[in-house]
């Protein structure tokens with residue numbers, strides 16, 4: 001079959017890689033570069049050195065990201081992974097003493113001072129509550145407030161610590177986070193259990209950055225092609241086939257199309273097709289927050305005392321909770337910071353990029369089965385992070401696997417990935 005794919009983020013690239021060379025795929029990407037929410041930049045560190053900074057997606061949960069870990073092996077990138085203890089410092093602007101400095105790694109803690117106390121106990125109660133909800137497979141459509149409010153934790157700790165901590169994962173404000181899916185909001189918190197109480201959960205980063213994954217997926221296409229700077233504008237059904245009009249106004253006739261874009265963009269593309277009103281409504285239920293992320297070497301957003309530096313340093317200010325991620329685990333003083341609402345930009349940012357982060361609401365959780373039920377109707381399929389539990393690399397890949405299971409169940413790459 002000839003298959004068009006809209007979007008060269010991880011979902012679209014994985015779909016193309018899985019279907020190739022069984023089918024002839026052509027990927028349309030509206031931006032000049034591939035990768036979507038994966039963007040790796042080289043940040044100069046000292047006169048000779050450079051650090052690969054993932055301005056978008058960065059962390060991989062070993063164990064929890066089963067498919068993605070296998071993909072790294074298939075792409076021969078597994079050797080590029082290194083351990084990153086996800087320690088957290090949380091502070092309220094303009095107060096300079098953090099409320100919380102969580103453990104990093106028991107072996108390195110001589111250079112650090114933790115601040116634990118009642119705040120750490122409150123985080124522990126949240127983690128236990130979230131783990132119980134996961135073990136009981138509680139509905140993903142229950143809002144976060146229903147998990148946090150009954151916890152035996154003071155009002156102050158809920159408002160000053162727990163809601164801001166979780167809001168910092170998604171770029172939403174500290175009130176909006178209460179209405180997001182509790183399971184989605186806490187999934188990153190419980191994905192990797194720490195080895196001991198004195199250790200942070202250890203996630204993986206890639207020395208090359210995750211951009212190497214996008215690059216390897218594209219490089220391994222045998223028959224497939226990627227067209228950048230060329231989006232999918234609209235679709236028309238022509239008999240059993242689909243006519244795709246690209247952003248340059250040219251038409252392409254294909255047997256199937258996979259929309260691996262964000263759901264609101266997929267809704268816009270399919271809206272002119274007859275009989276899609278309910279599906280368009282379902283796709284438009286997903287809500288995103290616009291965020292601006294900078295890569296820089298200025299420690300502007302770090303705690304004043306270096307002994308309080310963590311991998312993730314969250315500043316709570318004006319109803320927002322924004323993270324500055326320190327590349328200390330890679331041995332460099334390079335930072336990646338959410339700067340959407342900060343009162344000042346970092347000095348000499350190397351680069352900054354805009355992204356959209358999914359704030360998964362109970363309404364979107366309920367709408368998702370409608371999108372999944374419509375898979376393949378009229379030759380139109382959907383892929384993307386929004387189709388699995390939470391906004392992650394693993395979800396993007398899992399959505400591509402779902403499409404490949406339907407369109408090329410015996411594809412060699414799919415079989416190797418699922419073996």
Ligand SMILES: Cc1cc2nc3c(=O)[nH]c(=O)nc-3n(C[C@H](O)[C@H](O)[C@H](O)COP(=O)(O)OP(=O)(O)OC[C@H]3O[C@@H](n4cnc5c(N)ncnc54)[C@H](O)[C@@H]3O)c2cc1C
Pocket residue numbers: 006007008009010011012028029030031034035036037038055056057058059060230231232233260261262265269291293355356357383384385386390391392393394395396
């Ligand atoms: C700042 C940030 C940090 C993150 N950190 C992590 C992390 O540490 N770990 C993790 O697992 N996940 C993380 N995520 C989430 C992760 O990045 C996403 O889940 C995943 O990369 C999304 O992949 P995708 O292919 O579904 O979407 P995207 O990467 O958004 O790709 C969609 C693509 O479609 C293109 N497109 C849109 N419209 C059209 C059109 N009409 N025609 C053609 N192309 C079109 C877009 O340009 C884009 O390239 C993070 C996200 C952000 C924003």
